[in-house]
Amino acid sequence: CFQRQETEARKILTNAIYLIDEDVVINRIKFYGSPWQPRFHNFAFNLDRGAQIMERWRMIPNDTDVLVTATPPFGHGDLTRDGYFVGCEELMSRVEEIQPRLHIFGLIPEDYGISFNSKSAFLNVALSDRHYRIINKPQFYDL
Numbered sequence: 001c002f003q004r005q006e007t008e009a010r011k012i013l014t015n016a017i018y019l020i021d022e023d024v025v026i027n028r029i030k031f032y033g034s035p036w037q038p039r040f041h042n043f044a045f046n047l048d049r050g051a052q053i054m055e056r057w058r059m060i061p062n063d064t065d066v067l068v069t070a071t072p073p074f075g076h077g078d079l080t081r082d083g084y085f086v087g088c089e090e091l092m093s094r095v096e097e098i099q100p101r102l103h104i105f106g107l108i109p110e111d112y113g114i115s116f117n118s119k120s121a122f123l124n125v126a127l128s129d130r131h132y133r134i135i136n137k138p139q140f141y142d143l
Contacts, residue, residue, distance in 0.1 A: 037071035057094040077124030
């Protein structure tokens with residue numbers, strides 16, 4: 001199933017770089033992208049919390065400048081309308097280790113926006129709500 005999703009995505013994208021657990025350097029800025037998320041319903045790229053998902057996060061290079069993930073880290077851009085923080089604790093642990101300049105993610109439209117810790121900026125860029133209606137505007141961040 002995963003191989004089919006990857007193949008289809010690569011066919012659709014003609015003017016973009018689709019990162020699945022890989023990096024690219026653009027203008028001396030190292031980007032790393034990963035689509036994984038803690039298991040949620042029957043969504044794509046689901047992994048169990050704990051060791052299984054941490055195995056993927058360990059692949060993020062220590063010198064990553066901009067981290068791009070689907071899921072938010074725990075405590076940044078992950079507060080649901082029901083008042084729950086649903087971000088990935090294992091991802092937050094890895095982010096604290098590598099301290100990227102910027103971490104970009106989506107999935108939780110109700111906590112759209114930017115937040116910071118002492119080393120990184122966290123940018124939730126989720127545009128659409130659960131019904132796929134565009135409710136947020138695109139964001140820009142100057143590195």
